[in-house]
Amino acid sequence: MTTIKAQMPGVFYRRPSPEADPYVEEGGTISEGQTIALIEVMKTFNEIKAEQGGTISKFLIADGDEVDIGQDIAELGSV
Amino acid sequence: MKRVLVANRGEIAVRVIRAAHAAGLEAVAVYSDVDAQSRWVRIADTAVHIGGSAVTKSYLNPDALLAAARGSGADAVHPGYGFLSERASFARAVAEAGLVFVGPPAGVIDTMGDKAAARRTAEQAGMPIVPGSGPVSDVDDAVAAAERVGYPVLVKAAAGGGGRGIRPVDSAAALAEVLPAAQAEARSAFGDDTVYLERALTPARHIEVQVLADEHGNVVHTFERDCSVQRRRQKLLEEAPAPGLEPSRRAAINDAAVRLAKQVGYRGAGTVEFLLTPSGEFFFIEMNTRIQVEHPISEAITGVDLVAEQLRIAAGRPLSFNQADISIDGAAVELRINAEDPDNGFAPSPGELTRFELPGGPGVRVDTGFVAGDRISPFYDSLIAKLICSGPDREAANVRARQALDEMHIEGVRSTISLHRKLIDNEELRAGPVHTGWLGS
Numbered sequence: 118m119t120t121i122k123a124q125m126p127g128v129f130y131r132r133p134s135p136e137a138d139p140y141v142e143e144g145g146t147i148s149e150g151q152t153i154a155l156i157e158v159m160k161t162f163n164e165i166k167a168e169q170g171g172t173i174s175k176f177l178i179a180d181g182d183e184v185d186i187g188q189d190i191a192e193l194g195s196v
Numbered sequence: 197m198k199r200v201l202v203a204n205r206g207e208i209a210v211r212v213i214r215a216a217h218a219a220g221l222e223a224v225a226v227y228s229d230v231d232a233q234s235r236w237v238r239i240a241d242t243a244v245h246i247g248g249s250a251v252t253k254s255y256l257n258p259d260a261l262l263a264a265a266r267g268s269g270a271d272a273v274h275p276g277y278g279f280l281s282e283r284a285s286f287a288r289a290v291a292e293a294g295l296v297f298v299g300p301p302a303g304v305i306d307t308m309g310d311k312a313a314a315r316r317t318a319e320q321a322g323m324p325i326v327p328g329s330g331p332v333s334d335v336d337d338a339v340a341a342a343e344r345v346g347y348p349v350l351v352k353a354a355a356g357g358g359g360r361g362i363r364p365v366d367s368a369a370a371l372a373e374v375l376p377a378a379q380a381e382a383r384s385a386f387g388d389d390t391v392y393l394e395r396a397l398t399p400a401r402h403i404e405v406q407v408l409a410d411e412h413g414n415v416v417h418t419f420e421r422d423c424s425v426q427r428r429r430q431k432l433l434e435e436a437p438a439p440g441l442e443p444s445r446r447a448a449i450n451d452a453a454v455r456l457a458k459q460v461g462y463r464g465a466g467t468v469e470f471l472l473t474p475s476g477e478f479f480f481i482e483m484n485t486r487i488q489v490e491h492p493i494s495e496a497i498t499g500v501d502l503v504a505e506q507l508r509i510a511a512g513r514p515l516s517f518n519q520a521d522i523s524i525d526g527a528a529v530e531l532r533i534n535a536e537d538p539d540n541g542f543a544p545s546p547g548e549l550t551r552f553e554l555p556g557g558p559g560v561r562v563d564t565g566f567v568a569g570d571r572i573s574p575f576y577d578s579l580i581a582k583l584i585c586s587g588p589d590r591e592a593a594n595v596r597a598r599q600a601l602d603e604m605h606i607e608g609v610r611s612t613i614s615l616h617r618k619l620i621d622n623e624e625l626r627a628g629p630v631h632t633g634w635l636g637s
Contacts, residue, residue, distance in 0.1 A: 126546055127574040128250055134384035159535070159544040159578040181250055183575070 120177070120189040121167065127158035129184040131176065139180075146172050153191070156184060171195055197272050197296060197511040199224060201265040202240070204276030205255060206565035207582060208487070209236035212274045215503035224268040226261065228254035230573050235565055244268055249575045255279045258286045262293055272296035272510055278577070281486040282309050298510040300463045300485050307460055308483040312354045312392045318480040321459035323452055326471060326479040328394035335372045338393065342371055345395050351375065353382035354390035359429030361385055364396055397479065399631035400471040402426065403438050405453035406494045406502065409462040410509045416519045417450045418494045418502070424632050425619065427542065432612070432635070433619055434530045436493040439590055440628050442476075449478055456483065465491070465506045474631075489532070489582065492561060496528035496586035527593045528586035531601070531619075534578040537610035546574040550608035555600035559586045559593070572609050580611060594620055 123129070131139040131154050140153050147153055147167045154165040171193040178184050178191075199222040202212045213223040213236060225240030230249040237243040244264035247254040254260060256279055265273050273290045275281035281299065288302035299305070308314045315325050329341035331354060342349050342365075351374055353361030363378050365371045375391070383389035401424045409415040422438035423431045437446070453468035460483075467488050469481045491502045500522060505515060536542040552568035564581035566572070572580060583604065585597040598620050604613055619625055624634070 125544075125574075127544075134380070137384075158546065158574045159576065161544055181252075183249060 118174070119169075119171075119193045121153065121165070121191045121193055123156060123184045123186055123188045123190050124165070125156055125158055125163060126186045127156040127163070127184060129178045129180070129182055129190065130155040130157065130162075131180045141173055143173055143175055146170070147193075165190065167193075169193070197507070198222060199241075199268070199270045200272045200274050200298070200507070201244075201261070201268060201270035202226065202236070202274050202276065203255070203261045203265075204274070204279055204281075205231055205234070205236065205576065206579065207563045208276040208489075208565075210239065210565050211563055212276060212503055213240050215501065215507060216274075218501075219504060219507050221272075221507065224264070224270050226255070226264050228575070230571070230575060234570070235567055242268055249573065251279070251575065258283075258289055261286075262289060265290070265295055266293065270295065272298055272507075274298040274506070274510075275486065277486050277489060282484070284309060296510050298464065298506055300466065301461070304460050304462060305485050308466075308485050310354050310390075311352060311356065311482050312390065314482055315392075315480070317460055318456055318483075321456050323456055323480045324478065326394050326397055326481060329392050331390045331392050332375075335375050338371055338375050339368045341393050342368065345393050348396040348398075349393045350396050351378045351391055352394055353378070353386055353388070354392055355382065355386035355388040359426070359431070362429055394481075397471050397473060398633055400473050401438070401629055402431075402469065402632050403441075403449060403472045403478065404467045404469040404488075405450050406488075406491065407453050407457045407462065407466050407468060408500075408502070408505050408509070408515055409457050409464065409466075410515050411463055411512060412514045414515045414518070415454050415457050415462065416515060416517070416522075417454050418498045418500050418522065419524055420446065420449060421490055421493055422629065423490060424630050425625070425635055426632050427635050429632075431490065432532055433616065434490040434493055435590070435593075436497050436528050437524050438472075438629070439527075445472075445476055445478075452478075452480070456480070464509050465502050471632075489579070490530050492563060492582065492584040493528040493530045493586075496559075496561070496584060497524050497526055498522045499525065526586055526588045527590040528584060529590075529593050529597050531583040531585075531597060531616045532579060532612065533581045533583060533604070533606070533616070534612045535572040535580050535609040536578050536612055538612055538615040540610075542612075543610075544574065544578055545610035546572050546578075547609040548572075549580070549606065551605055552607075553603070553605040554581070555583070555603035557596070557599070559596045560600045561585075580606065580609070583616075591626075594626060 284305040
């Protein structure tokens with residue numbers, strides 16, 4: 118099982134805006150380069166893109182929680 | 197008024213607590229989870245925990261702040277800048293709770309906070325406004341409006357502010373592409389998807405006038421600031437007075453700001469922003485209905501304590517001075533020291549301040565919410581400290597700024613100190629005024 122790691126510290130968001138649907142649901146399939154989450158750092162929103170394709174088996178951080186650099190964001194299974 | 201709740205964090209919370217104490221008032225601080233050990237919590241008389249670290253759970257949560265005010269026995273609320281400071285519904289809720297809001301009446305925030313409504317009001321007050329449109333609803337509407345306004349245009353969020361929610365566009369095709377994104381962004385950032393168009397006036401200087409108004413009919417200005425040194429519409433360095441401004445032009449701009457404040461029935465401290473073109477024409481852009489980050493440079497050149505005046509006005513007392521009592525004395529410059537890496541695209545750089553040495557001496561003021569060992573959190577803005585340097589003239593202020601920058605040491609996070617050294621040494625900037633696109637060019 119590989120994981121997707123945070124490239125920067127900040128606040129983790131799974132959706133583009135508070136009312137919007139999540140970028141991807143648990144169990145959803147993603148492709149390389151696809152945006153899967155946002156990390157807000159000092160009022161700047163950064164898109165977190167998948168470095169490889171696969172299936173998001175589980176998110177390891179809740180929407181709106183603080184995340185540290187290098188921390189595991191999600192578990193990625195093969196397609 | 198005996199006890200003021202300071203509904204903010206960082207340097208402005210420290211600034212307001214100091215002013216409250218100087219006025220003989222008690223100060224109540226608020227803090228989120230990560231701010232529990234902060235400097236403003238320590239210097240306040242009491243402090244109230246208002247929620248989680250994310251801004252929506254604490255500093256942007258009106259219910260938590262109102263509960264903190266009631267629970268602590270505060271009789272007034274100072275909103276600082278940012279956060280809820282320009283949210284009319286918050287000002288209204290504070291007043292309805294029987295507390296004093298340190299700022300203008302909610303109705304005035306409504307009018308000036310809606311940038312499209314503010315333009316109409318300014319026009320009615322006989323102010324020159326940047327050519328622009330009313331609210332535009334869809335692409336067809338926007339393209340038609342842009343034809344009338346003239347390209348290049350800025351797509352601006354009606355509820356925006358602080359330089360955010362603005363997108364430049366130079367053609368109908370670009371406008372069609374940008375509009376839906378601008379509306380979506382305005383909705384998520386400001387809770388309102390209304391956008392309008394404004395002619396992009398370039399090159400132009402950003403000149404803003406500080407005004408103060410009390411409930412006894414006194415409206416004054418404390419002269420202007422030049423905030424043209426910007427990166428992506430974020431101010432980095434501000435000066436007062438505006439360099440090289442002819443006395444007659446200065447008087448015209450300052451008078452226009454006072455006229456607008458009178459027209460809207462303003463109360464408290466506010467800032468009227470203008471663009472000044474190379475030919476000397478000036479146009480109203482917007483009014484900020486709160487204290488501003490860069491207020492200390494106006495204090496430095498006039499001797500007026502703006503936050504003290506805010507508290508006086510809120511308590512129903514008249515301003516402590518008349519227009520004729522003040523004049524421009526010397527010059528001042530403010531440098532915003534941010535936790536950003538100027539060598540890496542200004543990437544945010546949160547972290548612990550492992551070294552934090554501050555400058556001092558005559559004409560050197562540092563406003564900060566932090567001490568060595570504190571963490572600059574990713575949850576909030578990147579401002580570490582404001583360095584305000586003043587002297588008998590602009591050159592003297594700059595010399596002091598250069599010395600202060602050399603004395604200032606920050607480690608643990610990247611900072612904009614190195615950028616400011618380059619700015620202070622820059623010959624074009626030292627020679628005279630620059631326009632808002634100068635740094636980006």
